[in-house]
Structure formats: structure tokens, C-alpha cells
Amino acid sequence: MKQVRLYGQNDLRIADVSRPSAGPQDVVIKVAAFGICGSDLNFAHLGYIGKPNGQAMPLGHELAGTIDEIGAEVQGLKLGQRVVVHPMKDGNRIGTGDTEHGGFAEYLLVRKAKLGDSIFPISEDLSFKRAVLTEPIAVGMHGLNLGKIQPGDRAVVLGAGPIGLGAISALKYRGAKKIVAIDVVDERLERARQLGAEFTINPTKADVRAELEKFYGTVPRIVSGEPLVDCELYVDCAGHGPLLQETVIMAKDRARIVILARHKDVVPLDVVQLMTKELSLCGSLSYPTEFREVLDMLDDTSIDMEPMISHVFAFNEFDQAFKTAQNAKQSAKVIVML
Numbered sequence: 383m384k385q386v387r388l389y390g391q392n393d394l395r396i397a398d399v400s401r402p403s404a405g406p407q408d409v410v411i412k413v414a415a416f417g418i419c420g421s422d423l424n425f426a427h428l429g430y431i432g433k434p435n436g437q438a439m440p441l442g443h444e445l446a447g448t449i450d451e452i453g454a455e456v457q458g459l460k461l462g463q464r465v466v467v468h469p470m471k472d473g474n475r476i477g478t479g480d481t482e483h484g485g486f487a488e489y490l491l492v493r494k495a496k497l498g499d500s501i502f503p504i505s506e507d508l509s510f511k512r513a514v515l516t517e518p519i520a521v522g523m524h525g526l527n528l529g530k531i532q533p534g535d536r537a538v539v540l541g542a543g544p545i546g547l548g549a550i551s552a553l554k555y556r557g558a559k560k561i562v563a564i565d566v567v568d569e570r571l572e573r574a575r576q577l578g579a580e581f582t583i584n585p586t587k588a589d590v591r592a593e594l595e596k597f598y599g600t601v602p603r604i605v606s607g608e609p610l611v612d613c614e615l616y617v618d619c620a621g622h623g624p625l626l627q628e629t630v631i632m633a634k635d636r637a638r639i640v641i642l643a644r645h646k647d648v649v650p651l652d653v654v655q656l657m658t659k660e661l662s663l664c665g666s667l668s669y670p671t672e673f674r675e676v677l678d679m680l681d682d683t684s685i686d687m688e689p690m691i692s693h694v695f696a697f698n699e700f701d702q703a704f705k706t707a708q709n710a711k712q713s714a715k716v717i718v719m720l
Contacts, residue, residue: 386486386700387438391429394441396700402483402491403451409459409495410451411467415510416485417444417518418707418716420543421478424644426704431479440484443469443477446504446513447720450489458497464504466516467492468673471500486700488720502673505681511694512680512687514717515548520669520676521642522549522617526556528666529615529640533557536598536613539579540629541620542570544715545642547577547690549617554578555679558615562597564590564625567710576689585625591632601634605658610634618642623649630655630663638662691715 383401388394404410422441425431431439449463459465469476469485472494477484483491495501504513522545531537537558539546542565553561554577562581563574571582583593591611600609611632618626621643629639630651639661656663669676679685692714695703700718707716 383488387440389438392426401489404453406453406455407494408453409449409492411447411490412450413445413720414447415514415719416442417514441477442485444514444517445485446510456495466502466513468500516676518544519548520672521545523552523672523676524669525640525642525666528664529638531556534559535615536560537615538562540564540618540625542574546619550574550577550579569711573689573714604635621645635659641665
């Protein structure tokens with residue numbers, strides 16, 4: 383079978399490898415579609431996953447397909463069932479460190495497969511292309527759950543790449559109001575508007591704080607009376623230190639800040655502001671329990687997710703697909719169909 387492997391820095395190749403076989407507790411998935419993630423782009427840029435070990439590594443962790451083989455001890459699943467895969471459950475590290483198995487492939491082994499844990503059935507009406515969005519949206523949904531999102535909350539999303547766009551869709555689904563998207567790429571901001579952002583800001587063209595104060599209005603800071611942006615929740619999908627610093631300074635008392643982005647540099651923050659305004663600042667990683675909620679969201683046909691998907695390629699066009707995903711102005715979520 384065909385599988386994409388990372389051999390070194392920006393050295394991705396479609397290799398011929400053996401089709402996996404299911405053990406007693408495993409299933410084999412015939413992959414129908416997969417998405418290219420920012421993590422995949424970063425792994426390719428580095429040339430390795432985790433630590434360099436000189437071994438070619440399979441990539442890909444956003445995928446949907448059908449069950450092609452089932453181990454004798456697996457319960458509740460059946461051959462031909464349409465599913466999405468949670469890539470990080472029960473010891474699996476699909477496409478993020480597993481030396482044999484990744485989602486950029488024709489077939490995929492899922493170890494210790496469990497219904498509703500690592501394997502989630504999808505409805506016949508949910509297209510594979512749309513189902514692939516489960517994993518990236520779940521990243522944002524987990525952050526919103528940690529940030530204690532409430533219906534009616536006002537929210538700012540810093541960064542409108544695929545994770546930010548998924549967070550905007552999840553915010554809309556969860557009942558947030560007056561969503562703002564911030565990004566330096568106008569094409570991404572246009573997609574954010576289509577997905578539910580009511581206002582957008584390009585920091586290279588406008589002052590972020592001034593624009594947010596105009597859109598949301600201000601409330602006085604408790605200890606000083608200083609006017610602060612009247613917004614409850616900030617979701618950092620940008621990973622840009624100065625913007626996170628500015629958020630801590632302009633956020634109102636008891637606002638919540640959730641960090642979804644990976645910051646490459648140490649970020650200095652005004653801890654006095656954090657303390658005296660009683661801000662909640664939390665990091666968010668992965669999606670331990672969010673797949674079911676996201677699938678319920680994707681089953682709602684009134685929610686238009688097409689603006690999140692910028693390109694669809696065939697597997698034999700993988701090189702072009704990956705190159706397209708590397709261009710922030712040109713792409714959002716890039717999907718490959720098999």
C-alpha cells in the first residue's frame with residue numbers, strides 16, 4: 383500500500399509499505415480522506431517528530447474512512463462502517479510519533495480500537511470531506527470547554543488559520559456572540575467572516591486594542607478605573623507573543639484567555655495585570671473528550687463548513703497538496719481524498 387513518510391527536512395515521499403493486519407483488539411481502516419495539519423507542516427520543516435532518530439516516520443492524524451478489518455475481541459464495530467479516528471487514544475500516536483502508522487496512507491491500523499473512544503461511527507449523510515474536520519475542530523472545542531464558554535459570551539480569536547477557523551465555528555455552535563477574528567492575512571479573515579466572525583482586524587492595518595474598544599465598548603478596571611475591552615473570552619490560535627501580551631493588558635477583569643497555539647519563544651507577560659484583574663489563563667492540548675460533540679455539530683447541516691476547506695486533492699497529488707498547505711495566503715484546510 384501507499385503511505386507518506388518523512389525522511390528528513392522537507393523530504394516527504396510516498397512509500398510502498400506492507401498493508402497492516404489487525405490483532406485481536408485492533409481494526410484496520412481503509413482511509414477515504416485525510417487533512418493536512420499545521421503540525422504536519424512543522425514536522426516536515428524540522429525533518430523529524432519528537433527527537434531526531436534517523437528513521438523515516440509516517441505522518442497524518444486527521445482522517446476518516448471505513449472499517450476494513452476487525453480483530454476478534456473488538457466489540458460494537460462492523461466491517462464497512464464509516465468512521466473517524468481519534469489518533470491519540472489507548473497508546474496510539476497515529477502520525478505523531480508512531481514509527482509504522484500514519485493517516486497519510488491507503489490503510490491504517492488502530493490499536494486497541496474502542497467504540498466511542500478511538501473509533502467514532504459517522505452518519506451516512508456526513509461526507510468524508512466534512513468528517514475530516516472533526517479533529518481540527520475538536521482542538522478548538524477542547525479549548526472552549528477549558529475556557530468555560532457560555533452562550534452569549536463575546537469572544538476574540540487570535541489567528542485565523544485552520545485551528546482558528548475551527549474555533550470560530552465551534553464558538554458559533556456554542557452560542558458565542560460578537561465573535562472577532564484577528565490575523566495578518568486578509569484571505570483568512572474573509573474565511574473567518576464566512577464562518578461566523580462578525581468583525582475582523584488585520585494588525586498590520588489597524589490598532590487591535592482601539593478596534594476592539596470600538597466594537598465591544600469598554601468597562602472600567604476595578605482597581606483603577608482604566609477602560610478595558612468589554613469581552614469575556616480570548617482564544618490564542620496565533621502563537622504571537624506580543625499579541626498575547628497585549629491581550630493580557632487590554633482584557634477586562636475576570637476575562638478568560640485560552641492558549642491553543644504553540645509559542646516558539648518564551649513570552650513575557652505582565653503578571654501584575656494577570657493577578658490584579660483576576661484573569662484566567664490556561665493552555666489547551668489535544669481533545670480528550672470532544673469528538674462526539676464535534677460530530678454532533680458536523681451533523682447539523684445548517685452549519686456551513688465549506689469556507690474552512692480551501693482545497694481538495696487526490697492522493698497522487700499529495701506533493702501539490704502539501705505545498706499548497708504551506709502557503710497561508712492561498713490555503714485554509716487542505717484535504718486529500720482517496
